[in-house]
Amino acid sequence: xxxxxxxxxxxxxxxxxxxxxxxxxxxxxxxxxxxxxxxxxxxxxxxxxxxxxxxxxxxxxxxxxxxxxxxxxxxxxxxxxxxxxxxxxxxxxxxxxxxxxxxxxxxxxxxxxxxxxxxxxxxxxxxxxxxxxxxxxxxxxxxxxxxxxxxxxxxxxxxxxxxxxxxxxxxxxxxxxxxxxxxxxxxxxxxxxxxxxxxxxxxxxxxxxxxxxxxxxxxxxxxxxxxxxxxxxxxxxxxxxxxxxxxxxxxxxxx
Ligand SMILES: *[C@@H]1O[C@H](CO)[C@@H](O)[C@H](O)[C@H]1NC(C)=O
Numbered sequence: 001x002x003x004x005x006x007x008x009x010x011x012x013x014x015x016x017x018x019x020x021x022x023x024x025x026x027x028x029x030x031x032x033x034x035x036x037x038x039x040x041x042x043x044x045x046x047x048x049x050x051x052x053x054x055x056x057x058x059x060x061x062x063x064x065x066x067x068x069x070x071x072x073x074x075x076x077x078x079x080x081x082x083x084x085x086x087x088x089x090x091x092x093x094x095x096x097x098x099x100x101x102x103x104x105x106x107x108x109x110x111x112x113x114x115x116x117x118x119x120x121x122x123x124x125x126x127x128x129x130x131x132x133x134x135x136x137x138x139x140x141x142x143x144x145x146x147x148x149x150x151x152x153x154x155x156x157x158x159x160x161x162x163x164x165x166x167x168x169x170x171x172x173x174x175x176x177x178x179x180x181x182x183x184x185x186x187x188x189x190x191x192x193x194x195x196x197x198x199x200x201x202x203x204x205x206x207x208x209x210x211x212x213x214x215x216x217x218x219x220x221x222x223x224x225x226x227x228x229x230x231x232x233x234x235x236x237x238x239x240x241x242x243x244x245x246x247x248x249x250x251x252x253x254x255x
Contacts (some may be wrong), residue, residue, distance in 0.1 A: 013105035030141035036121035049103030051078035051202035057102030067105030078203035081147035132143035183220035
């Protein structure tokens, strides 16, 4: 091949690669959208968020939380983390803020309704934060990132509505990494007979007539490429589990 032809082929390949990269799902690329903030006077999130996390959903990640519209994904999106940054260079920092999804909600063409604290955190300065908050809705770009809770293990919070031994409902706290919890199995710990649980609303997993004895809760973590891994906790839930209590799984997951 003549050198000129070679250059042409090379350039074409480059253009092709770039086009593919843009049109394919690009996990680390930012997506353009808009974000609003909660109207409540509370600077953190809401305790009544649709994920069913309760107070945890308002205060997790220091209160840097958000409601999501499409990204709520019928509850699957609960606990996922996103880096969100606004795009007005007069006010906004490059880094933006990392939020955890704990609620469902949509504003005027928004993907996120951030806690006021998280919204303000996208700004470069305190003054800029005040200006941002008064705008109410801003252009943003976002991407999914790993959730990180270095000092926490994945923790099972038994819902107040639970009634041992008739009804078990729980949410999973401190979901780490960038994968979704797409299924949960509840196993008795004698023969490890397991049953799949239902995600009844938000991030709440429930079952009537849970097995007796200590319980093992297994989580199926799935990523965008369809890779799936069952994660098995170190610690069981004790037989005398109580509504309102939390149980440390003894494990962390990354990536
Ligand atoms: C996490 O679980 C391990 C046991 O697997 C335990 O040693 C550690 O103290 C736990 N960490 C926290 C922060 O509770």
